[in-house]
Amino acid sequence: MPQILLVEDDLTYSRIVKTFLEKNSFDVMTTTKVKEAQNILNTGKFDLIIADFRLPDGTGMELLQWAKAHFPRLQVILITHYSDIRIAIKAMKLGAFEYITKPINPDELLATVKESLSQKAVEKTVESPKEAVTSKVQKPSAASTYVTGESQEAEKLEKHIHLVAPTDLSVLVLGETGTGKELISKRIHEFSQRKNGPFVAIDCGALPKDLAGSELFGHVKGAFTGALDNKTGHFESANGGTIFLDEIGNLSYDVQIQLLRAIQERKIRKIGGNKEIDIDVRIIAATNENLTSQSGDAVFREDLYHRLNEFTLYAIPLRQRKADLEFFVNGFLSESNERLNKSIKGLSPEVWDIFYNYDWPGNLRELRNIIKRAVLLSSGDKIEKEALPLELYDTAFLSERPLPTAAPTFQAITSTPSAASAPGQDYKSQWKEQEKELIQKVLQDTRFNKSKTARILNMDRKTLYSKLEKYGLE
Known part of the structure; x- marks a missing residue:
């Protein structure tokens, strides 16, 4: 039975993920800190680490670098908040197998875990660590x-x-x-x-x-x-x-x-x-x-x-070569269909519109991951908007658009009947919190240059000022 170490300081979330993975025939040990994870890895044999990026005594990135230096064949999946996408991309360059964003979709997590362990199984054992x-x-x-x-x-x-x-x-x-x-x-x-x-x-x-x-x-x-x-x-x-x-x-x-x-x-x-x-x-x-x-x-x-x-x-950068976007999408779509045994034929017109209007800060790597995720979540013959992460939508108008409900999250699976009766409110609340954190982060990165912040967030200054007032960020 594959051995997984889950490093997550949100105990409720950790328990949900652990239970889900154990029901799917994985042996899961949990911890909450980087140092504790290192001690556990030094005393046991594990096939995979699933680590949250933000931990009480460090980051998942630090654990990733340590793990790859000491246990090169150990696979690592990083869990991020969507505003950490740039950091997650950097983590993949450091050797992470994949990153997944909160709120976690259980089907996506399960497929990613199985794929990471499958890749580990076929690696050449003659290669030096x-x-x-x-x-x-x-x-x-x-x-x-x-x-x-x-x-x-x-x-x-x-x-x-x-x-x-x-x-x-x-x-x-x-x-x-x-x-x-x-x-x-x-x-x-x-x-x-x-x-x-x-x-x-x-x-x-x-x-x-x-x-x-x-x-x-x-x-x-x-x-x-x-x-x-x-x-x-x-x-x-x-x-x-x-x-x-x-x-x-x-x-x-x-x-x-x-x-x-x-x-x-x-x-x-x-x-x-x-x-x-x-x-x-x-x-x-x-x-x-x-x-x-x-x-x-x-x-x-x-x-x-x-x-x-x-x-x-x-x-x-991908945002400067939008004329080539269709080439890349078709290539990644074909690759994802083969890896996930799917037969998605293309993108809906609405998704194409979203793709052409998105800035792609993670460039080709981000596009590839989003295509793979969307192929996994799609049940029809085309990728629809509901299969995309929220951060792809135009932040100026997202709060007015219908939010995805097709793909259940761990929160939705474990919610009480009263909470399940109003999923839109839960999603909207999550979005508002995420949007607030994203605006706050970009403000800090631009040293509170509001004009630059508005450009990065792809919204006009009037909309930005409205949101600053709304979230108390003035």
Whole structure:
């Protein structure tokens, strides 16, 4: 029986989720804090963690990073409030299998749990634990999930990819989270002279801080406590091919020095070793941060920045390439139908309207997750509005629109008869609280710049001022 650790400080909610999962043949242990979860994981064997993002002594993100460093094959599902979507997307880059939003839909949770455990079961057991966390070594294939698109921006990007791919220039791919920077890097590799060599992708944000040098460059036996054998680093594994360093800005200053030396001299030295190893690797780096300002603040080395930035590509945010939205939707729809054994044919006109008017802050990753969720929840042959998360609707008019009731939540399942008789009121109350928190969060992020807040929330200033007064946020 699969073992699940549920980390949730809302005891009522935790009990509901635990009971539901146990009725579906899972063994569930619960705790409320990050530290307690770490102690439990150190003393038992678990297949999956389901963790709330906000916990009394930390966050689900901290638990995720710790778990992936100590138990790389352990799957993690993060539970978020919808206003935490950006954080949840970051968590997936750190190794989370999926995120689900509150209020939790039981069918969605069950499908996500089963899918995560199914993926864990088919993973190759020969892969070393540390490599399972931070790297993916892949050979190029004819099939690719990269979508070229037909927008002017997409055509320009494709032209630049074909221009730089045959060279050996180091490439810096800039763009927001979820814009497909790794897919762009794979595309460069597949059109390069190194296409028959390995493509090694490393998420620098997921590298354990104390072991980053060892992960990248390897170590010799006895180099430090716990170094029981010689280790081949990712640079050596990528020899003759391409190494992709995602979230490059997360590397410590010491590791940056080692990386600069590797680029300049095309040689590496394992931690604790005295022998230099020649490497022939093309480097592609990516970030969603401003490395120029970081170099000015002595956070990121300026000389390393210039070495990496021999050629720059910009991953286009989805909101700036709406002409390609249909391409991406059809691709993700086909993928989700196959994974969930469904046969959804398309989107209703109302859903298309919502998609084209939404800003997609999480970009392609957010679109993919929303399509997968909607396919799961849809019973007809098209995705209807009721299968979408509330945050996709225009916040200026949402409170006046009919709210979804097709998909039951845990609250609806366990509500009393009197509460069940007025589900619309419960949903509306939840929405008002969520909307208030979202406005408050954006205000804080913009340092209470109301004009900028209104633009981010896609509402006019008059509507914003009305809501500020309504929620007492003045």
